[in-house]
Amino acid sequence: MSAVIERLAELAQLGRHDAGIDRALATPQERRARERFATWARARGYALTQDDVGNLFARRNGVRDGARSILVGSHLDTVPTGGAYDGAYGVVAALCALEALDERNAATEHPVEAVAWAGEEGSRFPLGCLGSSVFTGAYDGASALALSDALGTTLGQALAASDGGLLDGVSKRDETRVAAYLELHVEQGPILEREGVSLGIVTAIAGQRRYRVAVEGTSGHAGTVPMARRGDALCAAAEMILAAERAALVAGESVATVGSLTVEPNATNVIPRRVTFSVDIRSPDDARIDAVETALRESAGDANARRRVTVAIERLEARAPTPMDPKLRAALGRAVAAIGERAIDVPSGAGHDAICLARIAPTAMLFVPSIGGRSHVAEEETSPHDLEIGVTALAASIVEVDKFVI
Numbered sequence: 001m002s003a004v005i006e007r008l009a010e011l012a013q014l015g016r017h018d019a020g021i022d023r024a025l026a027t028p029q030e031r032r033a034r035e036r037f038a039t040w041a042r043a044r045g046y047a048l049t050q051d052d053v054g055n056l057f058a059r060r061n062g063v064r065d066g067a068r069s070i071l072v073g074s075h076l077d078t079v080p081t082g083g084a085y086d087g088a089y090g091v092v093a094a095l096c097a098l099e100a101l102d103e104r105n106a107a108t109e110h111p112v113e114a115v116a117w118a119g120e121e122g123s124r125f126p127l128g129c130l131g132s133s134v135f136t137g138a139y140d141g142a143s144a145l146a147l148s149d150a151l152g153t154t155l156g157q158a159l160a161a162s163d164g165g166l167l168d169g170v171s172k173r174d175e176t177r178v179a180a181y182l183e184l185h186v187e188q189g190p191i192l193e194r195e196g197v198s199l200g201i202v203t204a205i206a207g208q209r210r211y212r213v214a215v216e217g218t219s220g221h222a223g224t225v226p227m228a229r230r231g232d233a234l235c236a237a238a239e240m241i242l243a244a245e246r247a248a249l250v251a252g253e254s255v256a257t258v259g260s261l262t263v264e265p266n267a268t269n270v271i272p273r274r275v276t277f278s279v280d281i282r283s284p285d286d287a288r289i290d291a292v293e294t295a296l297r298e299s300a301g302d303a304n305a306r307r308r309v310t311v312a313i314e315r316l317e318a319r320a321p322t323p324m325d326p327k328l329r330a331a332l333g334r335a336v337a338a339i340g341e342r343a344i345d346v347p348s349g350a351g352h353d354a355i356c357l358a359r360i361a362p363t364a365m366l367f368v369p370s371i372g373g374r375s376h377v378a379e380e381e382t383s384p385h386d387l388e389i390g391v392t393a394l395a396a397s398i399v400e401v402d403k404f405v406i
């Protein structure tokens with residue numbers, strides 16, 4: 001068995017339970033995963049450092065004095081019922097790619113660092129991409145350490161504890177050393193499998209907007225109020241939900257989801273008085289998100305005018321799409337060709353640490369297929385064949401990127 005498959009199997013034992021893998025940041029099982037990373041890195045003589053929020057770096061030296069680092073990595077934490085590949089694959093593959101360079105005696109101009117970002121999933125402390133946000137300065141380190149989990153334990157306390165905390169020795173964060181960032185990840189969607197290719201080069205990470213919609217109508221007796229006189233909040237909400245679905249289909253390359261809905265008073269014989277629901281719209285193209293939002297708002301206006309209800313739409317969050325660096329994408333394309341493989345361009349619907357890194361350095365991502373497009377579940381899987389190709393492509397990408405980044 002190759003190292004990437006063996007190591008993924010080893011990590012998959014850490015935090016395993018009936019419904020999946022639970023490896024939240026700064027828990028004993030997540031610390032054990034960081035320990036494994038440290039052991040593998042030290043065995044190859046890579047210099048290991050960690051910062052105060054738990055980001056871990058294993059550095060393979062370059063030959064040019066003063067050159068900044070090419071960072072390559074992903075995350076070791078999981079959602080509460082996660083699988084064996086989301087995040088862990090990118091971290092293990094980064095180490096394996098460094099080892100592949102060793103085995104070929106391939107010197108690089110730049111140092112190359114395999115990195116395990118802390119807490120990407122946000123499944124214990126309420127901040128996604130925690131480690132990469134702090135590292136890149138998008139989120140303040142002291143504020144991150146003060147974040148509490150559901151039991152009131154702060155990240156600072158959790159990282160100071162012996163059973164889930166930091167490994168020995170903390171280095172100062174230095175984001176200025178990053179020349180470029182590469183991340184290899186499982187696709188978590190169905191496109192690569194459908195297209196029959198082993199590799200995808202990410203065009204952009206989707207932007208995302210979240211809304212809370214409140215529809216106020218009028219309650220009444222389900223048997224006595226004539227249909228024409230009703231202000232049924234749920235019927236109005238249903239029209240808006242279908243309008244969002246239709247708009248995302250028409251706009252293309254976009255998705256709209258209503259995943260949460262509350263009906264009041266929620267009784268079989270009472271006309272719904274009030275409905276609140278969430279809307280989540282994502283696309284790699286902001287204009288398409290605009291189009292879906294516009295359709296949602298037009299539908300709300302229509303309900304206001306026709307249905308004896310009032311609709312309020314509150315935008316809770318708006319994150320712009322993150323395009324990947326064109327030069328790095330081209331380098332990845334050359335690397336894939338050099339190893340005799342084929343790749344297609346794909347957008348990323350899910351968020352990744354690469355969003356944060358793209359703010360400070362040229363950034364690109366490679367995807368390998370997810371069987372059945374499934375992820376964030378115990379059944380998440382990628383074929384051993386594709387896992388191996390991903391590592392080979394990543395090592396070749398490092399070599400290509402090393403030729404031109406400064």
Ligand SMILES: [Zn+2]
Nearest residue numbers: 086087120185
């Ligand atoms: Zn991930």
